[in-house]
Amino acid sequence: MTTISSELDGRKSWVREQIFLGMSFRDYMRSLKTPFNFIALVILCVGLPVTVLRFTQGLETVTNLNDNYPWGLWIGFDVLCGVALAAGGYCLASAVHIFGLKQYRPIVRPAVLTGFLGYFFVVVGLLFDLGRPWRLPYPIVLSFGVTSVMFLVGWHVFLYLTVQFLEFCPAIFEWLRLNKFLRWATRITIGATVFGVILSTLHQSALGAMFLLAPSKLHPLWYSSFIPVFFFVSSMAAGLSMVIFESTLSHRIFSRQISHEDHHKFDGLVVGLGKAAAVVLFTYFCLKWIGVAHGNHWDLVGTPYGRLFLLEMLGFVMLPMLIYIWGVRENSARIVRIAAVWSILGIIFNRLNVSIFAFNWQLADRYVPHWMEITVTITIITVGLLTFRWIVNRMPVLYVHPEYPVTE
Amino acid sequence: MDRKKFFKTVGIAGTSLVAMSSTADARTRIVSPDWMGMLTDLSLCIGCRKCEWACNEANKLPNKPIQSFDDPSVFQEERRTHAEQFTVVNRFEVDDRPEPVFVKKQCMHCAEPACASACLVRAFSKTAEGPVLYNKDVCIGCRYCMIACPFLVPTYEYADAFSPEVKKCTMCFERFTQQGEVPACAGICPREAITFGKRSDLLKLAREKIRSHPDRYVDHIYGEHEVGGTNWLYISPVPFEELGFRTDLGETPYPEMTRPFLSAVPLVLSIWPMLLMGSYMFSKKREGEAPSTDLHERVDS
Incomplete structure (x- = not known):
């Protein structure tokens, strides 16, 4: 015991400063007693046993998946929505590093972190869904199905996860004060960003392209040869909206990390992002109708599925677009934030329509997720939020590290 | 990774993907008499x-x-x-x-x-x-x-x-x-x-x-x-x-549903880097002319 504690003494200051946020272990544990943590604990207490059940008893015990519905909530929400909503990373990184919109630099790091964690937990969600998750590396190392769009998705998500980790490395190295690595990591920023944008373009659209193989199952109002473009363009709207939403929450929850002046300028950035999101949503809205015209499916707009389509198009694409425009004209960050939340819901609605609601539209039986599927999804989101908070509380994400003012 | 190395990597990745999709392009629409x-x-x-x-x-x-x-x-x-x-x-x-x-x-x-x-x-x-x-x-x-x-x-x-x-x-x-x-x-x-x-x-x-x-x-x-x-x-x-x-x-045949998309992949891989690097050079140049409007007024290295 004595040797261990004396060893600990040597490292104590670092552990205390960097891991326990400058508190003693006891104080740190006491500081964790918050309502949010209590809710998180309750969720984990349900989620972890369900996880054990999933990996010991198989998919049938915890899901309502069946032979007609091989993909459910985990693919429809965790993967499709997860990837779309993690698009903020490439949107912001390209805006700042490639298009030179330097004023957005303060929110690049949180966006890249959101992107990285988003993708990371997409892969975690995928592990739940795969029949043999331990074979996840097979398409990378063993057997190459080059005719498969999913092969592309697999490779790109793998590469992009690596790229996003590299993009976030400067924050980690600043935290650990590894100056040598920091210089190396900042030098590759441009290369990583360019590579990241290419990979994002391809796999965001490839997720849509996966459904090109289901022309007889996906309702014609959603099935289109343009579906890769739909997924790519809407991912930009999703990413921008998510950046607005995430940074707003961060500024509230971690407000003591941010200087007063930054809070003031931040609203201007939100309105600027809102302007971009409005343009993207407008483009997306037009594209979707071009898709309907291209397939000449106007007759289907009057059917029950047509009403679902109209609800999505008018209620969850046009409406958030109009709110964005309103917010930009009023120069109101508040209104833009409402539009962001509404857009996020809209993207989720779209991805669930493609993968679940409008899928197998000609079959009588419908898929409804099992409560344990929902539990797993909520658990993954919770662990994601906890990880985000853990990192933001320790690494220079929302603020500039006092010792490293230059971070190009 | 410096810029030269980066382009090399993109080049290798691009070439391999071009090769990959061209094999997908070779239409193997064989209806074998022995089937x-x-x-x-x-x-x-x-x-x-x-x-x-x-x-x-x-x-x-x-x-x-x-x-x-x-x-x-x-x-x-x-x-x-x-x-x-x-x-x-x-x-x-x-x-x-x-x-x-x-x-x-x-x-x-x-x-x-x-x-x-x-x-x-x-x-x-x-x-x-x-x-x-x-x-x-x-x-x-x-x-x-x-x-x-x-x-x-x-x-x-x-x-x-x-x-x-x-x-x-x-x-x-x-x-x-x-x-x-x-x-x-x-x-x-x-x-x-x-x-x-x-x-x-x-x-x-x-x-x-x-x-x-x-x-x-x-x-x-x-x-x-x-x-x-x-x-x-x-x-x-x-x-x-x-x-x-x-x-x-x-x-x-169903494989043809995804073929156009897969063929577009090498195009994106080869054209995007050009456009993005071009845009980067352009914004870099413009930045040199105008003072930075950076929030923290940081200097670019």
Whole structure:
């Protein structure tokens, strides 16, 4: 015991400063007693046993998946929505590093972190869904199905996860004060960003392209040869909206990390992002109708599925677009934030329509997720939020590290 | 990684992907004369479901005594294939026809299978003999094959936690290649409604049957052209759409649905870096002319 504690003494200051946020272990544990943590604990207490059940008893015990519905909530929400909503990373990184919109630099790091964690937990969600998750590396190392769009998705998500980790490395190295690595990591920023944008373009659209193989199952109002473009363009709207939403929450929850002046300028950035999101949503809205015209499916707009389509198009694409425009004209960050939340819901609605609601539209039986599927999804989101908070509380994400003012 | 190295990496990745997609472009639309196939004559089937029993036996699936397959109550709802049932017979009542029509359902063994083009680990292969086979040793269990199959054939062992597999009909591949026997369902059929043979011969036989008995068959061989052709063929006394067959699938092989997208991949890989680096240079230059409007007024290194 004595040797261990004396060893600990040597490292104590670092552990205390960097891991326990400058508190003693006891104080740190006491500081964790918050309502949010209590809710998180309750969720984990349900989620972890369900996880054990999933990996010991198989998919049938915890899901309502069946032979007609091989993909459910985990693919429809965790993967499709997860990837779309993690698009903020490439949107912001390209805006700042490639298009030179330097004023957005303060929110690049949180966006890249959101992107990285988003993708990371997409892969975690995928592990739940795969029949043999331990074979996840097979398409990378063993057997190459080059005719498969999913092969592309697999490779790109793998590469992009690596790229996003590299993009976030400067924050980690600043935290650990590894100056040598920091210089190396900042030098590759441009290369990583360019590579990241290419990979994002391809796999965001490839997720849509996966459904090109289901022309007889996906309702014609959603099935289109343009579906890769739909997924790519809407991912930009999703990413921008998510950046607005995430940074707003961060500024509230971690407000003591941010200087007063930054809070003031931040609203201007939100309105600027809102302007971009409005343009993207407008483009997306037009594209979707071009898709309907291209397939000449106007007759289907009057059917029950047509009403679902109209609800999505008018209620969850046009409406958030109009709110964005309103917010930009009023120069109101508040209104833009409402539009962001509404857009996020809209993207989720779209991805669930493609993968679940409008899928197998000609079959009588419908898929409804099992409560344990929902539990797993909520658990993954919770662990994601906890990880985000853990990192933001320790690494220079929302603020500039006092010792490293230059971070190009 | 410096810029030069970065371009090198992108170049290598790009070239390999160009090579990859050009192999996908080489259209392998071969309808081999040696392919074996099956022809189901729906005018002969009496719904005895002995083929289901024989299929369970041949594939070592859980089975029941053959007598119990006479029970007509299973026809009350339309059934599909499952992990322990590679083939199912459904009953269809058709207007102005006193007798119902029975339809045997199983893997169609497409000429250009959607499942194979969907699979990211090449677990499915179209054999030279005709059947589409699945390799459980590489399957990761993503179930994209089941999404892609227009005939709702592949099934999954959801109850298995440690070694779940995709399950489907193999056209008794080993049985006919190694033991020289016909597939189990064709062998047991008391009405000879299922014929095993070369696909080209079966097409001739089907055409001959339709030509000589135009009163007994509709003039349509299902599987001759559907989704680019299948090795399992059907002829029927009533239009196929009345028997639960999808007649809106078209004649385009499914792999061609994703081909344009896959061909665009090398374009994005080669053009995007140019545009993005161009934009970077442009913004860098512009930045040199105007003072930085950075929030923290940081200096670029």
